[in-house]
Amino acid sequence: MRRSLVLLVAFLTTLLSPTLLGTPAAFAAGSTTSYQTIAGVGGTPMKAFVIQPTGWGNGPFPLLVMPSSWAVNNIEYVGAAAKLAKESGYVVVSYTSRGFWDSGGEIDIAGPDTVGDVSKIIDWAVANAHADATKVGAAGISYGAGISLLAAAADPRIKAVAAMSTWTDLARSLYPNETVNKQAVDVLLTAADLTGKPGPVLKEAKAAYNAGRFHEVLPISAGRSAASKVAQLNANHTAVMLGNAWNDGIFAPGQIADFYTQLSGPKRLMLSPGDHATAELFGAAGLPNDIWESAGRWFNRHLKGEANGIDAEPAVRLKPNNGGDWRTYQAWPSGTGDTVSLDGKKIWAGWPTVADSGTVLLSGAMQGFFNIPTGVALPFVDRNVAGVWTGPSYPNGATLAGTPRLNVTVTPSAEKTSLFAYLYEVGPLGLGALVTHRAFTVTGASITRNLDIQLEPTVWNVAPGNKLVLVIDTVDPRYLSQSTLGSTVAFGPSTLTVPRA
Secondary structure, eight states, X not given: OHHHHHHHHHHHHHHTOHHHHOSSOOSSTTEEEEEXXXXXXGGOEEEEEEEEESSSOSOOEEEEEEEOOTTOOTTTTHHHHXXXXXXXXXXXXXXXXXXXXXXXXXXXXXXXXXXXXXXHHHHHHHHHSOEEEEXXXXXXXXXXXXXXXXXXXXXXXXXXXXXXXXXSOHHHHHSGGGOOOHHHHHHHHHHHXXXXXXXXXXXXXXXXXXXXXXXXXXXXXXXXOGGGGXXXXXXXXXXXXXXXXXXXXXXXXXXXXXXXXXOOSSEXXXXXXXXXXXXXXXXXXXXXXXXXXXXXXXXXXXXXXXXXXXXXXXXXXXXXXXXXXXXXXXXXOOOOEEEEEEOOEEEESSOOOGGGSOOOSSOSSOOTTSOOOOEXXXXXXXXXXXXXXXXXXXXXXXXXXEOOEEXXXXXXXXXXXXXXXXXXXXXXXXXXXXXXXXXXXXXXXXXXXXXXXXXXXXXXXXXXXXXXXXXXXXXXTTSOOOOOTXXXXXXXXXXXXXEBO
């Protein structure tokens, strides 16, 4: 994984370097590109590609600011930027985020300086690139998306945002239900060391993680999470478009859906199959892409005032995770659900099973480059070390849409036990495709707790005759499991509620 990340970044950097791009006219008629150094907060040099439209008059032009993703440089969006400049007349500034690659400063995990850099970029573009200070948008993928949301909360000049593969709650992403998302943390820390200059906050976070005290990092989350800035975004009446993947191994979709429901201004949500950044990656290069095309229409409506009808369309667009066309909803789906009673069981903890092996036996949706158990053979799951419950069968098929909820009663024998709930669609041969999952950690030996756990949301088409099966395990290689080998977990009477469209 780490080698792949380094090779990917190196390939993109070489392929799209300033030398190969040319300066200033790198693209077809309709835009020019120049490589600029822009002073960020404290005068820190931000390295940027500035794409300006040609054939659209003398300006001022609407402005889009695009901070780069974590460990990626300013090349990231130049394809989409050229398309936006040529086809819609935008000035676009695609820049390397603070602390990475060719930009100065240190990585502060979307801290005040990184967020403030966006405002400095706006100032520069207005003064030097014929940008219109009254028509400003921000867009990005992953780290750039989170920065864009935070900057929009802080700077009311930003009228519209397109945030893709983003986080809205940092703690919920990296420490869901008190369980460290080990895979995500390892990737982020390694990428930062390889491509940037970690600052004090990031260095302390890494030290805490390595020392087993990751919970001490949580206080930094609120100031770096758009979920804590909803009031500012609503007060600014920011038009917010969100696009994420169902199987995002770093920023899972549940936090995005909850954030979306709290926004009161113009908003749009698109969730589709894939893993982190895979749903919109090629669109950033300027290739056809549903999410980027929607983002272009979003900015045209909310920055340029075009009556293109996007604000009259259903605001929620969800593509089933196991295939199918986009489904549209006026609001986040909260339809009636099937509630299944789960009987009591007792299992041994700390033992791996095929449910958490990551082996793909029947894949319902590709999980990108992350190790997520997309399939399982239910007959081979050891019932002594994993709880297995068979849910409803659907003779005519069904569509699940929304957030499954698990109300579970547990009594662990160890002081800390990590639990991993997987919901599978299972066919007649016992082969199952992963529908959704959720991690949670229980504290307190021999204490009975009743927990209300939201699994990650999904839209999923169940084939006729197939059934749903819930598996709860105590080990998962993606997470830092705290289960004790040889301890036990007793499950009391519980329920699973699965929403249907």
